[in-house]
Amino acid sequence: MMTSETEKRKDEHIDICLHKEVTSHITNGFDQYQFVHHAMPEIDFHDIQLHTSFLGKTLKAPFLISSMTGGTTKGSHINEILAACAQHFGWAMGIGSMRTLIENKTTSTVQHIRKVAPDAFLIANLGAVQFNYGFGIEECKQAIDMIEADALVFHFNSLQEVFQPAGNTNFKNLLHHIEHAVKSLPVPIGIKEVGFGIDQHSAQQFAAVGVSFIDVAGAGGTSWIQVEKYRTDDPIRKQATSAFHNWGIPTATCIKEIRKTLPIPLIASGGMSSGVEAAKAIALGSNVVGLGRTLLPNAVQSEEACFQQCETLQFELQAAMFGIGCSNIKELADAHQRLKKQN
Template sequence: MAEPTPAPRATEARKSRHLDICLKEDVASKLETGFGGVRLRHEVLPEFALEDVETATTFLGRRLGIPLVISSMTGGTQRARDINRNLAAAAEASGAALGLGSQKAAIENPALLATYRVRDLAPNVTLFANIGAVSLNYGISIDDLRAAVDAIDANGLYLHLNPLQEALQTNGDTNFRGLLPKIAALCRSLDVPVIAKSVGSGLSVSSAARLLEAGVAALDVAGAGGTSWARVEGRRSRDPRREELAETFAGWGYPTVEATLAVRAAFPAVPLVASGGVRSGVDIAKALALGADLAGVGLPLLEPATHSGEATCAALEQLVAGLRIAMFASGCRTIETLPEALYRGNEAIETSEPAT
């Protein structure tokens, strides 16, 4: 009889399979993000040149060249190392922030740490470490997480909350009991900010309130409408009954636009990322117009990152070109003015003026 796969190798194998599924199969949520229903003002007299558009912004006290974070995706395998390094090179060139994938694999097996290290290629990038909050109930300590942040010289820690994904995995980590006090202790203990995120199912206002109370410094709605982790886990199971079960959750969660609007309305000052199904520069402009400080993009950057840093740069440049044109055509020279361009109907047509 074959030996059972040891836990660290199992994490590594799972990560590799996630990449294959996300790259080759249809894992799109059956919900719409809502960006299709959001419109921005069209300004025929912007009174500035396209080249005057400024995309720089600040997030958690750090300057970014563009209002974008590459959403946490991978680590733990040789292929993941190459992907992370291509993402890092593109982030450095464009001024985007970069979230690395869950570091659970490297905490379990320190030999894998090298697959997350990108600082040499990205000295100026705002870099985020990543772990599932539920790991705090499965033997990963605050000291482990401090070491994980230090090991990659990260500027913050993304803490992902994924009960649905864990529940749909065979032997997933489904004990979410008593996590909030552990999250609070983590936020108190780390020297870097903690950002709480979903994984494509969105965040409710009440969850956001409890996370902020616990001390997280920022939120990323990681809403529904893009990559569905229910579908990814269903595909991975290779078990028709489990896949059928997972598919019933393909339309689960809060769409990105709804979650962004609700969280921003409830917490006007919290640093906020809108991600989940952001697929163009226009989506980025809309996310910021809805009140997010940054937009986040995951899956669309994965495929180019399997090729090269140049391919990843080109994909990011395409997003930035769309954002710049959306800002120009809505009369927004700077990022801060984008919320003024949210179009709410004829009244806005009659009264709006370009925000310069």
């Protein structure tokens, strides 16, 4: 069983993300870009196709449900609804950190996910820092097997750990563990942040050791420093959170900078909240668009509410594509010259 302390922390994260002000004070950067509207798109709206290929598999639309809840009872119910969306809409889905499930040798709160979403592209999740706290290849394999994952992503969350009570803060020498994981594990390995962004230099280092994809999880949405502000009892850390409202690399900047030098599959996530932003992200160089906290309130409310939100996002993406005359994701990916940066 998950310890009550861990369960409490995970449920607190969900509650704080639902009810407190935890948004970064900087934007994700997509507000600085505008598409040039095409008055004569020369396509039929009904012919617009959203499917795309990601790591050799087909997604029916270029969306990922970002890793959120791992293993509590409350989280399990949310995951079930999100998994139903992933299955219905053919999106990819990340599971929240599976560390505690492995430590406590329990699968009960995640094993239903593969049953609910037999065809979805599912991504297992572990903190990269856990390699310095006793985890190895065996634990990675367990995470993959638990949900019959199509890929495994390691999250880098240095600042969350340093603001979190009793966080794991030894981030030394993790790259060689990532390289070993890439060579030893049977599925593609990805890297993600949790809301402060992946910089170009780190991306190059990850690509050099064979990582298959990068989810930038940039700034502009959920700030985990602000989340931890509501949990910590440490007056120093609590006070310091306000100096970090603007911390991180905006999502749009991450995509633009990494894409300059690397052809690696990229996921744009971090504060993504509409299909128009998704269209901008793809035109800027991302392959898939990840949505985190923006899905949470509807996932807590009901399956119907979550389905409606997913449909809205897809409609917004299609309408944006219509507005610039793109009939498929390949054309949208080639449409960067139709995206103008505002001064």
